[in-house]
Amino acid sequence: MDLGLTEEQEMLRNTARDFLEKECPKSLVKEMEEDEKGYSPELWRKMAELGWMGLVFPEKYGGSGGSFLDLIILLEEMGRACLPGPFFSTVVLCGLHILTGGSEQQRQELLPKIVSGDLVLAFAFTEPSARYEASAIAARAVADGDDFVINGTKLFVNDAHIADYILCLARTKDSGPAEEGITLFLVDAKSPGIECTVLETIADDKQCEVVFSDVRVPKSKVVGKVDQGWSIVEKAFPQAIVAKCAELVGGAQAALEMSVNYAKERVQFDRPIGSFQAIQHHCANMLVDVDGSRFITYEAAWKISERLPVTMEVSMAKAWVSEACRRVTFLGHHIHGGIGFCRDSDVDLYYRRAKAGGYAFGDTTFHHRIVARELLQSV
Amino acid sequence: MNFAFSKEEEAFRQEVRDWLNAEIPPMWSEIRPGMWVETDESWAMAREFERRMGEKGWWAANYPPEYGGINATFMQQLIIHEERAALVAPSTWNEMIGQWVGATLMLYGTEEQKRKYLPMIGKAEVVLCLGYSEPGAGSDLAGVQTRAVEDGDDFVINGQKIFTTLAHNADYCWLVARTDPNVPKHQGISLFLVEMKTPGITVRPLINIVRSHHFNEVFFDDVRVPRADLVGEKNRGWAYLTTALNFERSGIALPTGMNRTITELARYAKTTLGDGGTLADDPIVQQKLAEMATENEVLRLLCYRVAWLQSKGLVPSWEASVSFLFGNEVLRHIARTGMEILGPYGQLKRGSKWAPLGGLFENLYLGSLVGGIGGGSNEIQRNLIAHLGLGLPRG
Numbered sequence: 001m002d003l004g005l006t007e008e009q010e011m012l013r014n015t016a017r018d019f020l021e022k023e024c025p026k027s028l029v030k031e032m033e034e035d036e037k038g039y040s041p042e043l044w045r046k047m048a049e050l051g052w053m054g055l056v057f058p059e060k061y062g063g064s065g066g067s068f069l070d071l072i073i074l075l076e077e078m079g080r081a082c083l084p085g086p087f088f089s090t091v092v093l094c095g096l097h098i099l100t101g102g103s104e105q106q107r108q109e110l111l112p113k114i115v116s117g118d119l120v121l122a123f124a125f126t127e128p129s130a131r132y133e134a135s136a137i138a139a140r141a142v143a144d145g146d147d148f149v150i151n152g153t154k155l156f157v158n159d160a161h162i163a164d165y166i167l168c169l170a171r172t173k174d175s176g177p178a179e180e181g182i183t184l185f186l187v188d189a190k191s192p193g194i195e196c197t198v199l200e201t202i203a204d205d206k207q208c209e210v211v212f213s214d215v216r217v218p219k220s221k222v223v224g225k226v227d228q229g230w231s232i233v234e235k236a237f238p239q240a241i242v243a244k245c246a247e248l249v250g251g252a253q254a255a256l257e258m259s260v261n262y263a264k265e266r267v268q269f270d271r272p273i274g275s276f277q278a279i280q281h282h283c284a285n286m287l288v289d290v291d292g293s294r295f296i297t298y299e300a301a302w303k304i305s306e307r308l309p310v311t312m313e314v315s316m317a318k319a320w321v322s323e324a325c326r327r328v329t330f331l332g333h334h335i336h337g338g339i340g341f342c343r344d345s346d347v348d349l350y351y352r353r354a355k356a357g358g359y360a361f362g363d364t365t366f367h368h369r370i371v372a373r374e375l376l377q378s379v
Numbered sequence: 380m381n382f383a384f385s386k387e388e389e390a391f392r393q394e395v396r397d398w399l400n401a402e403i404p405p406m407w408s409e410i411r412p413g414m415w416v417e418t419d420e421s422w423a424m425a426r427e428f429e430r431r432m433g434e435k436g437w438w439a440a441n442y443p444p445e446y447g448g449i450n451a452t453f454m455q456q457l458i459i460h461e462e463r464a465a466l467v468a469p470s471t472w473n474e475m476i477g478q479w480v481g482a483t484l485m486l487y488g489t490e491e492q493k494r495k496y497l498p499m500i501g502k503a504e505v506v507l508c509l510g511y512s513e514p515g516a517g518s519d520l521a522g523v524q525t526r527a528v529e530d531g532d533d534f535v536i537n538g539q540k541i542f543t544t545l546a547h548n549a550d551y552c553w554l555v556a557r558t559d560p561n562v563p564k565h566q567g568i569s570l571f572l573v574e575m576k577t578p579g580i581t582v583r584p585l586i587n588i589v590r591s592h593h594f595n596e597v598f599f600d601d602v603r604v605p606r607a608d609l610v611g612e613k614n615r616g617w618a619y620l621t622t623a624l625n626f627e628r629s630g631i632a633l634p635t636g637m638n639r640t641i642t643e644l645a646r647y648a649k650t651t652l653g654d655g656g657t658l659a660d661d662p663i664v665q666q667k668l669a670e671m672a673t674e675n676e677v678l679r680l681l682c683y684r685v686a687w688l689q690s691k692g693l694v695p696s697w698e699a700s701v702s703f704l705f706g707n708e709v710l711r712h713i714a715r716t717g718m719e720i721l722g723p724y725g726q727l728k729r730g731s732k733w734a735p736l737g738g739l740f741e742n743l744y745l746g747s748l749v750g751g752i753g754g755g756s757n758e759i760q761r762n763l764i765a766h767l768g769l770g771l772p773r774g
Contacts, residue, residue, distance in 0.1 A: 128733075199727055200727060200730060201728065202728065209732055267515075268516075268522065273518075278761070279758070334757075337756065341587050341588055345588075355718065364719075
């Protein structure tokens with residue numbers, strides 16, 4: 001057993017941390033919250049030059065052939081820095097789905113452009129029912145000549161407003177099990193009939209409503225096979241869930257460090273507030289939550305890397321990390337007192353992102369249901 | 380034992396309810412701001428309403444009529460606050476501040492100060508701010524460094540306050556300042572009423588995390604305050620402050636307001652589809668609604684206890700900390716639980732497409748962070764309960 005990082009992974013972490021500390025200060029993060037696009041193209045270019053977009057893609061597509069665990073480490077640092085922008089949508093969601101289920105031609109066409117930073121993609125999954133099961137896919141795609149015609153509404157789609165392409169899950173068959181009638185489409189974001197509205201969210205993270213009205217998609221743009229889109233989701237989506245956990249852990253770690261530093265410096269009643277037992281206990285609780293979250297994330301990530309069965313661990317990770325990071329970022333606020341309630345402070349950046357991350361890809365109740373199902377099936 | 384109000388009290392409640400139903404501006408429910416949010420429009424409307432309540436004598440109802448009140452009993456005060464919260468009447472922080480200031484003036488102010496200030500406060504004619512917290516004095520309020528130095532007929536004030544709610548709109552500042560730096564810190568504090576227009580006062584906005592201008596930094600540079608505006612005796616300020624805390628309100632507005640919030644959430648659950656039925660059909664949602672409703676009822680009773688003790692002529696101290704602490708916890712719990720029930724929609728802000736309940740919970744999730752920090756942190760409240768309520772030794 002070895003629960004540590006390799007030398008290369010340590011280097012990746014340190015490089016990423018230093019780079020983001022310099023290139024993604026909190027002033028940029030706050031600026032991007034108000035910005036229409038929501039990210040800095042200059043920073044995006046620099047990230048591409050560092051090879052970050054290509055980290056998990058095979059070398060034949062221009063990537064560096066890294067492991068899923070490598071990506072997790074990078075995402076932890078991105079969470080720590082509150083990195084704004086479409087890296088997650090483009091690389092983790094869409095890139096991995098294309099890698100997993102796209103035809104070789106589609107991989108050749110798209111992955112190198114993702115690696116070079118020349119493409120931004122968004123993943124349109126959830127609908128107004130706000131559920132992540134196959135049965136929740138109600139958007140329809142009807143065959144018509146050489147195309148499919150898509151109608152439906154997708155919600156909470158990160159970065160759709162700036163995307164070149166939208167990967168869209170739509171139902172192509174009604175009969176049979178829900179899992180067997182879904183198709184994954186690569187939709188040109190400029191197609192007529194697409195209406196995109198940026199929703200105003202607690203984390204200012206550019207989640208969009210995307211309405212498809214008679215949107216024509218060529219049959220050649222089906223990713224994988226018709227009616228078999230869900231099988232791609234089953235393989236690739238868990239990676240996105242665990243990647244989101246890693247982002248949350250990075251944010252929680254930052255909140256913990258900020259709070260401990262503050263508790264050491266802030267003096268009241270002639271002593272640092274960190275010398276009071278109540279504050280010490282808060283900080284200790286934060287540490288327990290952060291460390292536990294990290295390891296459950298790493299375990300799920302390692303099992304994914306090793307191609308081991310991982311359904312239970314993914315949902316355990318998401319459920320646990322969502323709640324733990326909520327607790328940690330909340331305590332961060334509590335320890336910082338009044339100053340944390342000011343816009344000038346950075347504490348709320350983590351609190352708000354923890355909330356958004358908690359909702360992403362299924363909330364705690366949803367994932368607990370999966371854990372319970374897996375547990376009960378096994379006993 | 381009797382949990383009901385008397386016939387007279389219920390008749391008074393009906394009178395208050397009728398008046399509020401007639402006087403609450405219809406537009407208020409549309410424009411009312413969220414927690415820790417204020418707009419020019421909401422401020423103007425709330426101030427107008429405050430003044431009308433002042434004219435009615437119900438703004439500072441406990442004051443005698445010559446100061447703008449109706450000599451209201453503690454129960455009557457409770458009823459006024461309950462009805463205002465239940466009907467969502469406009470309110471601002473001015474009221475809470477006015478209560479503290481007025482209570483202290485009544486006990487310790489000179490006759491001149493009472494004659495000058497109490498009618499203005501009682502009729503809601505003026506806006507007040509509290510000059511308490513400083514960058515170096517939060518929980519440790521006695522650590523204030525803002526100095527007040529005697530100079531002839533005046534005191535000269537230098538220093539800085541922070542998190543000063545409403546300073547940008549205030550007519551007067553209720554200021555805690557150090558008049559003697561050479562004694563133990565609690566023994567060198569005085570209270571002043573400072574006119575905000577006095578030369579040397581600078582108000583700098585602090586934008587909060589709900590992106591609103593609600594509180595400020597206030598800088599005092601050689602601000603001259605007449606001796607007549609020193610409240611009570613020099614260096615006795617700490618004793619006055621702690622006594623004023625005994626005029627703690629029941630805090631009934633919180634559970635009453637939260638009752639409305641839970642009701643709105645329950646209605647939403649009944650009318651919104653979830654997984655195979657409405658949200659309200661989901662046993663998990665039912666558990667969450669039940670927990671919130673139960674906690675809130677417990678809170679309501681803890682607030683009633685404070686008012687009941689006062690009505691018997693007793694002075695609640697740790698009992699007020701109990702209801703305040705519990706109220707903070709309930710507020711945060713409701714904010715969290717509401718967000719859970721709403722699912723991903725909970726994160727949508729007021730004004731966003733698809734935002735449920737007008738973005739109520741997104742705002743509450745952020746605003747509720749203050750409950751447990753401001754007005755005495757949860758840690759301080761727990762200490763007070765342990766020391767004063769349970770006689771546990773100080774560490």
